[in-house]
Amino acid sequence: MLSLIVFLPAVAAALLGALPGRLPARMFIGTWIAVALADLALIVTAWARLPAATGPSGYQFEERLAWIPSAGISYHLGVDGLSLPLLAMTGVLFLACAVFALRETRRVKAYVLLFLALQTVCLGLFVALDLILFFLFFDLSIVLMYFVIAGWGHGERARATALKFFLYTFLGSLALLLGFILLFLAARPHTFDIVELTAANPLVAGGPYAGLALLAIGVGLAVKTPTVPFHTWLPPAHTEAPATGSAILAGVLLKMGTYGFVRIAMPLLPASWRQYALVVLLIGVVSVVYGALVALAQTNLKRMIAYTSVNHMGYVLVGVGAAGLLAAGDVQARTLATTGALVQMVSHGLITGALFLLAGVLYDRGRTYDFAAWSGLAARTPRFAALFAIAAFASLGLPGFSGFIAEFQIFTGSLPAAPVPVAIAVTGILITAALFLVALQRLFLGPWRAPDAPGAPRPLADLRPSELVAIAPLLALATLIGLAPRFLLDLVEPAAAAVNALVTR
Amino acid sequence: MNEDPGALVPELALLGAAVLGLLTGSWLPRHRQWIVAALAALACVAGIIATAVVYTRPTETVFGSYAIDPITNATRLIVLVATLLAVCASVDAARGQRRETEYWVLLLLGALGAVLMAGATDLLLLFATFLLASIPLYALVGWSATSPGTEAAMKYYLSGAFAGVAMISGATLLYAAGHVTAYADLRENLTTAAADGRSLPALAAVGLVAVLAGLAFKAGAVPAQFWVPDVSDGTPAPVAGIVTTIPKIGALVAIYRLLTQAIPAQVINWPLIVAILAAASMTLGNLAAFFQTSVQRLLGYSAISQVGYVLMAAAVAARTPQAGPALLLYLAAYAITNLGAFAVAAAVTTPDGPARTLDDYRGLARRRPVLAGALVVCLLGLVGTPPTAVFFGKLAVFTAAIDGAMAWLAVLAIVNTVASLFYYLRWIAPLFTTAPSPASPLENHGLGRHWATGAAVAAALATVIIGVGAQALWGLLTTAS
Numbered sequence: 001m002l003s004l005i006v007f008l009p010a011v012a013a014a015l016l017g018a019l020p021g022r023l024p025a026r027m028f029i030g031t032w033i034a035v036a037l038a039d040l041a042l043i044v045t046a047w048a049r050l051p052a053a054t055g056p057s058g059y060q061f062e063e064r065l066a067w068i069p070s071a072g073i074s075y076h077l078g079v080d081g082l083s084l085p086l087l088a089m090t091g092v093l094f095l096a097c098a099v100f101a102l103r104e105t106r107r108v109k110a111y112v113l114l115f116l117a118l119q120t121v122c123l124g125l126f127v128a129l130d131l132i133l134f135f136l137f138f139d140l141s142i143v144l145m146y147f148v149i150a151g152w153g154h155g156e157r158a159r160a161t162a163l164k165f166f167l168y169t170f171l172g173s174l175a176l177l178l179g180f181i182l183l184f185l186a187a188r189p190h191t192f193d194i195v196e197l198t199a200a201n202p203l204v205a206g207g208p209y210a211g212l213a214l215l216a217i218g219v220g221l222a223v224k225t226p227t228v229p230f231h232t233w234l235p236p237a238h239t240e241a242p243a244t245g246s247a248i249l250a251g252v253l254l255k256m257g258t259y260g261f262v263r264i265a266m267p268l269l270p271a272s273w274r275q276y277a278l279v280v281l282l283i284g285v286v287s288v289v290y291g292a293l294v295a296l297a298q299t300n301l302k303r304m305i306a307y308t309s310v311n312h313m314g315y316v317l318v319g320v321g322a323a324g325l326l327a328a329g330d331v332q333a334r335t336l337a338t339t340g341a342l343v344q345m346v347s348h349g350l351i352t353g354a355l356f357l358l359a360g361v362l363y364d365r366g367r368t369y370d371f372a373a374w375s376g377l378a379a380r381t382p383r384f385a386a387l388f389a390i391a392a393f394a395s396l397g398l399p400g401f402s403g404f405i406a407e408f409q410i411f412t413g414s415l416p417a418a419p420v421p422v423a424i425a426v427t428g429i430l431i432t433a434a435l436f437l438v439a440l441q442r443l444f445l446g447p448w449r450a451p452d453a454p455g456a457p458r459p460l461a462d463l464r465p466s467e468l469v470a471i472a473p474l475l476a477l478a479t480l481i482g483l484a485p486r487f488l489l490d491l492v493e494p495a496a497a498a499v500n501a502l503v504t505r
Numbered sequence: 506m507n508e509d510p511g512a513l514v515p516e517l518a519l520l521g522a523a524v525l526g527l528l529t530g531s532w533l534p535r536h537r538q539w540i541v542a543a544l545a546a547l548a549c550v551a552g553i554i555a556t557a558v559v560y561t562r563p564t565e566t567v568f569g570s571y572a573i574d575p576i577t578n579a580t581r582l583i584v585l586v587a588t589l590l591a592v593c594a595s596v597d598a599a600r601g602q603r604r605e606t607e608y609w610v611l612l613l614l615g616a617l618g619a620v621l622m623a624g625a626t627d628l629l630l631l632f633a634t635f636l637l638a639s640i641p642l643y644a645l646v647g648w649s650a651t652s653p654g655t656e657a658a659m660k661y662y663l664s665g666a667f668a669g670v671a672m673i674s675g676a677t678l679l680y681a682a683g684h685v686t687a688y689a690d691l692r693e694n695l696t697t698a699a700a701d702g703r704s705l706p707a708l709a710a711v712g713l714v715a716v717l718a719g720l721a722f723k724a725g726a727v728p729a730q731f732w733v734p735d736v737s738d739g740t741p742a743p744v745a746g747i748v749t750t751i752p753k754i755g756a757l758v759a760i761y762r763l764l765t766q767a768i769p770a771q772v773i774n775w776p777l778i779v780a781i782l783a784a785a786s787m788t789l790g791n792l793a794a795f796f797q798t799s800v801q802r803l804l805g806y807s808a809i810s811q812v813g814y815v816l817m818a819a820a821v822a823a824r825t826p827q828a829g830p831a832l833l834l835y836l837a838a839y840a841i842t843n844l845g846a847f848a849v850a851a852a853v854t855t856p857d858g859p860a861r862t863l864d865d866y867r868g869l870a871r872r873r874p875v876l877a878g879a880l881v882v883c884l885l886g887l888v889g890t891p892p893t894a895v896f897f898g899k900l901a902v903f904t905a906a907i908d909g910a911m912a913w914l915a916v917l918a919i920v921n922t923v924a925s926l927f928y929y930l931r932w933i934a935p936l937f938t939t940a941p942s943p944a945s946p947l948e949n950h951g952l953g954r955h956w957a958t959g960a961a962v963a964a965a966l967a968t969v970i971i972g973v974g975a976q977a978l979w980g981l982l983t984t985a986s
Contacts, residue, residue: 070983147937
């Protein structure tokens, strides 16, 4: 089941690859949409059948094949409450991108193949239960995203940015590999299997060796997340990437970092995690505040959204850090904090994905993200303005949207752990609220102004149907989670409690 | 003494094909000299089959100083497969040339020298095989008889002569310190001498460093790496691929065997010496590769840095049982991937002849999508992207280094890997440029280099298949140590 979910897009890509590139672009994108839809249907089926299919280790739909047994590597897949929501979010986001891509005209075949491969890689990462398999998907996501940015980004500058992105995140991934090797060597018998490592718990005692492993893994994941001070690759990468690339990069690829914390760092290095939880929490707080402040200062819409991602990922770190600090304390609080962090991942994926697609619409119309070039859009493009406003309010954490559920839980859970830093982090919400309101005001209110094509001013088109169909469901889902979060929380809460139980060992 | 020539079938196949090829080639008209190429390929296939048949046989030593153990068998396989690939990659460049027969014969002799180096368990035999692995390749480098080729051959020959002198002096010093040249006895004598307090550790250490310098020449490692960029830039791409790959396999296995079987680590601290060579090789190679514009020179420097990763495994050879398989796995993966990259360089042409600069590759993805795909796979493979073979090689080498208490070396290797990504990407990026520079028109000028293309695609596929099916190779190599 999981293999099918993961490799369906790759198989589709292989089949499409055999077709000649001169076929109509619609055919390729149509296939992509169909595949994304089918894949999402499979994920939803898996979600629906979940309670019936419990595996022996708490993971469901487990699949395990020997891959390189002499090196302790296996092809091991499985889902639980941590990964299934992210899996579903990935499926939704790729479907949205497929619909949004209907307007793509440049080298469509290669574009679709690349995104289908990327989809396989992203889905695979969230269900991988072997460190090397995880690393494989982690690394390939970087390679494929490099080609997306370099090939379909905005002009010549995109190449340099893509190179920076590749080098920077590749360094992170190799640090991660170093940490994995340390974990591998610590276990007897040596293994890369996450389930076996969790059970054996070789580094339960902590100590400098475990600390180094956590440092290597932490740096690797922090680059990907990204947190301050490893975030500098993110804003340029987002600014130069195409809209769909940005949406996937922010929505899915960043989650690989935070997911790594809950899937690998916390359960496998419990003692060190507890020991250094305060550091994690403080890095989270710094990311929250710094990300928000820098976002406030941006004059480029896409850079601003990119920095709010740093801010939002900071909340996740606050949540997981607090869970480590509270390991000896309040069970309810730490479950709340971890649950909030997990919901935040899903919520950020949906909302920021929508924001980046909306930014892409703006770029499509005027070839610029500059705030100064746009004004008074509300009157001419009401649908665009409405959706953007909803996305902005959702992103700033207004009650009724998923962001509120997530951030409320994180703060409530974390406050007992470290009251002062968490109180500082709360100001991040205020700053985010301010910056989104300023952005709304600059773009939508005031006198009408839009960048002109050379010569006559062009009529500015509102959201086209395909764009609307791509973006609106993302926001609808964010609202659904905001209003009726139980369907998600029922899945996430037990998983969060289980992770915390592993951390307290 | 065991003097069973039947144990040497793969070596004899190479030698026989070389001799037979030289004789028949002298009488064949030029358009039929492909028969010698077929003979060379046949010898490789025969050697591979013969090795596979005896692979699980127990270890034996023939003619007093040539070990036929799993390490030799693994080396035979790697060298023979690499030679086969090199034959395919060379067909287009050698076909119809005046000295075609010589090309194949020299290649076979060079491959034979590489295999023999790996099996030698005596310093004198090691030196003889060193010469056998070197002299045919000097001639091969000068084979094209162009002026850069001649210059490269001269440089290669002079460095080689110097390295040979260093090596034989080193062997002499080791003989003075240990009174024998056979590895096992040398080890015993050095150990007892150290235990009795009458050893001359400095003498033995200098001797060892000198022998290592000679082997480093063959491997293209620091401190004897200066010939690598000139030779790989000045020769046709297939030749460059051969000299940066095939002797390297033999030399690194020879280093591994020498260190583990002849030199006790408690007498000479060779792990540190080798670690320093490894660190220097990977770093210097990478730094020099950064801003190269010639693809073959870039691959030459990349070859220097790649040796550094393999030497990591040699550095921890005495400390962890994983070092041996890691070294062989990396060599196998590297040999195929590197030959694949050189095969692409051999297959891509411009109107003025073979493509040499990064700019000549602009727009290749549109012109030759399959070839561009093969190049991307091979280059990302050299970086160590999963699931290619080199990734598992790197994984094994890093694991061995950390397990052998040389984590600093693994960290340095990781930093170097990231740095290497930079120059490999400088080659990948132009492939996808849509607007080619006017200097390199898009048309492929009818120089159908099908064999080189085939070799490149085969290498790219092999690197992925070996990666995904790493268990098979890993199992094969784990028995090898």
